[in-house]
Amino acid sequence: MEIAPHRQAELIYLLRHDCGSCHGMRLEGGLGPALMPERLSDWNSEQLALTILYGRPGTPMPPWRPFLTDKEAYWLAARLKAGLQP
Amino acid sequence: MKLLRYLLLSASALVPLQPVAAECLTRGTGDMGIVIERAAGSLKVVDTSNHSELFRVTGLGDLSHASAVYSRDGRYAFVFGRDGGLTKVDILCGNIVKRLIQSGNSIGGAISQDGSLIAVSNYEPGGVKIFSSTALDLVADIPATEIKDREGKLKGSKTVGLVDAPGNRFAVSLFESGEAWVIDMKQQDAPKIIKHTGIGSLPYDALVTPDGRFYLSGLFGEDGLSLLDLWHPETPARKILQEYGRGEQKLPVYKMPHLEGWAMAGDRAFLPAVGRHEVLIVKRGEWQEEARIKVHSQPVFVMARPDGRQVWVNFAFPDNDTIQVIDTESFEIIKTLKTGKGTLHMEFTPRGEEVWISVRDSDEVQIYDTDSLELLHRLPADKPSGIFFTSRAHQTGL
Incomplete structure (x- = not known):
C-alpha cells in the first residue's frame, strides 16, 4: 500500500489527536476502547478498516469516510494491528 | 510490562518526584493559571497580567484530555491525567508536590466545597476515588455499577461529569449504566450515596449551575438532558429538552461536546x-x-x-x-x-x-x-x- 510519507504523518497525527480524543492520545482507551494490538486481535485489518470508514451505529464511533480513502483506512488499520510506538 | 503496570496500578504507586525548583515566587496567585501541554505531558504556569510564562513543569504523564482544579488558597493545581495520574503542582514553586497513578484511565475530577477532598472519576476501572487534598491519601473508593462488556464480562461503568456541590457533596454520572449519583462526604469515613437510575441513555458529561443547585447530564444516546435538583437530592432526575431534535437525523460526532x-x-x-x-x-x-x-x-x-x-x-x-x-x-x-x-x-x-x-x-x-x-x-x-x-x-x- 503506497501512501506518501507526508500523508502518513498526517494520518498518524489524526489518529493520535482526533481519534485520540475518545481513544486516548496513547490509544490506551477513554470513552472509546483502547486501540492496542491485543485489544484488536479479534478483528482483521479489513474489519477494522470498515469500522473506521463507516463507524459503529448505536455507539459514539462516527464514520471517518469523509476524511479518509479506503487505502488510508486499511493502512491505519494495519498500523493499529502492528502497534504504534508511543 | 503488563504485570509491572498492574502492580503499579494496584499499589497506587507513587511516582518519583521532580527536584524542587530552586526559587519559589513570593506573590499572590490570583492572576495565575496553567496551560496543559497535552502531548509533552507538561504544563506551563502563566501570569495573566503580564501574558508571561513563569514555569514549565514536566513529568505529568498522559495529559490528553487533562483537566485541573485548584486548592482554595490558589497555590496548588490538582491535575487529572488520562493515564489515571493525579498530580499536585505547586504553582508558586513550579514543581510537583506529589503524584500518583490512582487508576488505569481517568477523565477528570473535582475539589470539595471545604477544599479538603479531591475526587477523581475513572474510566478504567469505573468509579470514583476520593483523596485528601493535603497528602493525596485515599479516603474513599467508590466502585461504579457493573455492566456487561462486549464479551459478556462484568466491568464498572465509566464515570463522567464529576462536580462538587454544596454540603461537601459530589455529583457524578455513569456512562453505560445511565445513572447520576450524589455522594455526600460530610462524614469522610462513611460516604452516603443517593443513586438515581434510568436518568437517560449514555450520559457523556455533566455540569452544575454556579450556585450548586442544578446538576445537568448531557445524553449521547437520546435527545435531551437529565436534570437533578441538588436542593432536593432524593427527588428523581427529570428529563428536559426531550422534544429537541426529535426525528431529525444527527450528524456524526467527531468530538464529544463539553458541558464544563x-x-x-x-x-x-x-x-x-x-x-x-x-x-x-x-x-x-x-x-x-x-x-x-x-x-x-x-x-x-x-x-x-x-x-x-x-x-x-x-x-x-x-x-x-x-x-x-x-x-x-x-x-x-x-x-x-x-x-x-x-x-x-x-x-x-x-x-x-x-x-x-x-x-x-x-x-x-x-x-x-x-x-x-x-x-x-x-x-x-x-x-x-x-x-x-x-x-x-x-x-x-x-
Missing part, C-alpha cells in the same frame, strides 16, 4: 447541541428551549464571558479552526475568528476582559481582548489543550 462551565447569561443557559451545528438556549426555571442559534459547526465548548454579555464557542473536528462569539442579548454571532486548526479550549480572565485560547496545531496560546475582539498576544506552548486559571478555586463546579 455553565454558559449562563442572566437566567438563560447556552448549551452545545450534540450532533448538530447549533447552540441551544434554555430558560432556567422552566428548562424549556427558548431558541437555537445556527453556528459554524458542532460546538464543543460553549462558554460565557464572566459578565454574561457574550458566549464564545469552539468546534469539533474537522472544523476546529474557528471560534464564534455570540451576543447574548440579540443571539447574533458578532464575530467569527479563524484561530487555527486544533482550537481546543478557552479560558476567561477572572473578570472577563481577556480570553486565552489554546491552538494545538500552531503550538500557541492566543490572547484576545473580549471588547475589541482583537488578538493581543501569542504565547508559545507545546500542543496546548486545557487552560485553567486560579479563579476556578472559588467557583462551584470548576
Whole structure:
C-alpha cells in the first residue's frame, strides 16, 4: 500500500489527536476502547478498516469516510494491528 | 510490562518526584493559571497580567484530555491525567508536590466545597476515588455499577461529569449504566450515596449551575438532558429538552461536546447541541428551549464571558479552526475568528476582559481582548489543550 510519507504523518497525527480524543492520545482507551494490538486481535485489518470508514451505529464511533480513502483506512488499520510506538 | 503496570496500578504507586525548583515566587496567585501541554505531558504556569510564562513543569504523564482544579488558597493545581495520574503542582514553586497513578484511565475530577477532598472519576476501572487534598491519601473508593462488556464480562461503568456541590457533596454520572449519583462526604469515613437510575441513555458529561443547585447530564444516546435538583437530592432526575431534535437525523460526532462551565447569561443557559451545528438556549426555571442559534459547526465548548454579555464557542473536528462569539442579548454571532486548526479550549480572565485560547496545531496560546475582539498576544506552548486559571478555586463546579 503506497501512501506518501507526508500523508502518513498526517494520518498518524489524526489518529493520535482526533481519534485520540475518545481513544486516548496513547490509544490506551477513554470513552472509546483502547486501540492496542491485543485489544484488536479479534478483528482483521479489513474489519477494522470498515469500522473506521463507516463507524459503529448505536455507539459514539462516527464514520471517518469523509476524511479518509479506503487505502488510508486499511493502512491505519494495519498500523493499529502492528502497534504504534508511543 | 503488563504485570509491572498492574502492580503499579494496584499499589497506587507513587511516582518519583521532580527536584524542587530552586526559587519559589513570593506573590499572590490570583492572576495565575496553567496551560496543559497535552502531548509533552507538561504544563506551563502563566501570569495573566503580564501574558508571561513563569514555569514549565514536566513529568505529568498522559495529559490528553487533562483537566485541573485548584486548592482554595490558589497555590496548588490538582491535575487529572488520562493515564489515571493525579498530580499536585505547586504553582508558586513550579514543581510537583506529589503524584500518583490512582487508576488505569481517568477523565477528570473535582475539589470539595471545604477544599479538603479531591475526587477523581475513572474510566478504567469505573468509579470514583476520593483523596485528601493535603497528602493525596485515599479516603474513599467508590466502585461504579457493573455492566456487561462486549464479551459478556462484568466491568464498572465509566464515570463522567464529576462536580462538587454544596454540603461537601459530589455529583457524578455513569456512562453505560445511565445513572447520576450524589455522594455526600460530610462524614469522610462513611460516604452516603443517593443513586438515581434510568436518568437517560449514555450520559457523556455533566455540569452544575454556579450556585450548586442544578446538576445537568448531557445524553449521547437520546435527545435531551437529565436534570437533578441538588436542593432536593432524593427527588428523581427529570428529563428536559426531550422534544429537541426529535426525528431529525444527527450528524456524526467527531468530538464529544463539553458541558464544563455553565454558559449562563442572566437566567438563560447556552448549551452545545450534540450532533448538530447549533447552540441551544434554555430558560432556567422552566428548562424549556427558548431558541437555537445556527453556528459554524458542532460546538464543543460553549462558554460565557464572566459578565454574561457574550458566549464564545469552539468546534469539533474537522472544523476546529474557528471560534464564534455570540451576543447574548440579540443571539447574533458578532464575530467569527479563524484561530487555527486544533482550537481546543478557552479560558476567561477572572473578570472577563481577556480570553486565552489554546491552538494545538500552531503550538500557541492566543490572547484576545473580549471588547475589541482583537488578538493581543501569542504565547508559545507545546500542543496546548486545557487552560485553567486560579479563579476556578472559588467557583462551584470548576
